[in-house]
Amino acid sequence: MTTEVDKNQKLTMIVFDGDLDKAMASFIIATGAAAMGKQVTMFFTFWGLNVLRKDESANVKKPFLEKMFERMMPRGPKKLGLSNMNMAGMGPKVMKKMMKEKNVSSLDELIEMAQDLDVKMVACTMSMDVMGLTQEELIDDLDYAGVASYLSEADEANTNLFI
Amino acid sequence: MTTEVDKNQKLTMIVFDGDLDKAMASFIIATGAAAMGKQVTMFFTFWGLNVLRKDESANVKKPFLEKMFERMMPRGPKKLGLSNMNMAGMGPKVMKKMMKEKNVSSLDELIEMAQDLDVKMVACTMSMDVMGLTQEELIDDLDYAGVASYLSEADEANTNLFI
């Protein structure tokens, strides 16, 4: 007799993009699923890591290219652009205003909500290494892992999205 | 005894992007799956809602920001751009011409085909609210729902894509 795990109890997401709108979408799905009692794992990789950055500089010493990349990439939820109609930063401002008027939670609030709901947030260590990002530059309470860990978690879940 | 549902009978997609090429890809998968007898649910959110817009203005009264957003976003399949090589609107024209020559259905035709094959097309109500889009501005025969409804449908399907 095999004990069949209920894969509907779990959902995973790879958050590859670092755009405000895609980050919003992924956290709306994550918090919605967690509120329904599902175990949710979000795996942040490449530009998705920018969603997890602290908004102040951590003053970590690093080589020139890493420094340059770090400076050019948006630092945390407040700095993210839109995948569409970004209009040099106007788009995100307009969208945030529209969301606030409709009482939609901000990305900051969604991330906090996800942490309260025990959504597991994993930073991809290989991407961190390539982009020269260190643990002290990212928000607290993250897990750190690689692709093998993601694949094992995906095996346990019915819904696995790449965002 | 549990009655095990065959998850291969169902497929879901979140259509987040509003680009012509991604919309084409999602409708090619949707109509292909429906033609194979699968139940297909497409959940349109954020820019994906533009795919469902009527091409004429519905003259709905709305606040300034919503009006501005509405005017700037592409109105329906004929106005969508490409995610790549858009070249200020030249790209979509070239691609449409190439598709027509190869007898590939246009996006308009694919949407009609999807409706004939009973593909369930759902507009995300939260996104509609944020972007200030109303039901009368979208094509007919849509369903309207939120993230919880999507998650329930995804639980019933083996293949769940985010496009």
Added chain:
Amino acid sequence: MTTEVDKNQKLTMIVFDGDLDKAMASFIIATGAAAMGKQVTMFFTFWGLNVLRKDESANVKKPFLEKMFERMMPRGPKKLGLSNMNMAGMGPKVMKKMMKEKNVSSLDELIEMAQDLDVKMVACTMSMDVMGLTQEELIDDLDYAGVASYLSEADEANTNLFI
């Protein structure tokens, strides 16, 4: 009695985007999964086909629009841009340098590794037709198929990603 296939033995991906970073992500997942003993099928469609192009021109005779498209699209892994911070080609150079320093395999190496690990790479015939790409312009040892073939493979896999 039904023989239940273990869906965790298989993983599929649709590679739609032709950006260096997304291609890297898909091959890192593919080789990781194959190294864990999974059967992996990558289905390349639309811009994703650019990842599979040979870097020299195959001098295939084709109509004007196809020729133009072919010339403008990046020819193979070495020519791909980034989805973010492309900066007119500077971004990919910087990222490649950073990856090399961290001993991360290049896309070329990852593709070779995938082939060694028997990852099944399928070129979408409809996309090839639309974009005017022929088999001799793509790398060797590919499979050629359409959406129905993808859907059948997805039915056999637990994790199905759209990248």
